[in-house]
Amino acid sequence: MMLIALSIAGLAGHAIKVTTGRARPSVKSEQMWNGPRGGDSKFHSFPSGHVDASLGFFAVLLLANWRIGLPCLAIPIMIGFSRMYLGAHYLSDVICAAVLGIASAIVVVKIIGPRLEKRESTHPKWSGA
Numbered sequence: 519m520m521l522i523a524l525s526i527a528g529l530a531g532h533a534i535k536v537t538t539g540r541a542r543p544s545v546k547s548e549q550m551w552n553g554p555r556g557g558d559s560k561f562h563s564f565p566s567g568h569v570d571a572s573l574g575f576f577a578v579l580l581l582a583n584w585r586i587g588l589p590c591l592a593i594p595i596m597i598g599f600s601r602m603y604l605g606a607h608y609l610s611d612v613i614c615a616a617v618l619g620i621a622s623a624i625v626v627v628k629i630i631g632p633r634l635e636k637r638e639s640t641h642p643k644w645s646g647a
Contacts, residue, residue: 519626520578527622528576531567540564543605565615566607567600573619574626579640581627594619 571592580587592632 519582519631520575522630523574523619523623523626524571524580526626527570527619528567530616530622531565531570534565534618535567536594538564540611543608557605564611565618566598566601566611567615568601569594569607569612569615570619570622573616574622575619577620577623578626606634 573591574592576587576594578587579590595637598607600614601607602609602612
């Protein structure tokens with residue numbers, strides 16, 4: 519489930535990145551966005567892909583087992599700070615990516631999790647028995 523949430527957050531974040539075209543803090547103000555560009559990462563700041571994917575991954579762990587997941591949240595928090603420190607993202611990029619990652623984790627836990635549990639109960643060979 520953690521990898522599924524990571525994938526959903528990453529794909530949704532990438533789609534938003536390409537369509538919004540927000541410039542990174544390091545881009546000069548004279549340069550303007552001229553529509554979606556696949557390969558120009560200067561205009562792919564919003565939201566932070568590192569933060570949404572890592573938070574989607576670790577938020578599932580937090581929802582499954584808070585004692586293990588809570589200390590692991592330090593990883594996406596440090597990733598967010600490092601992205602701002604390096605000048606790759608604004609604070610709003612990191613916050614919106616965090617919301618996207620948490621939302622993808624909740625969707626996976628609430629929708630996909632029960633389906634996986636149902637599959638394990640109907641197929642005993644998958645439950646490790």
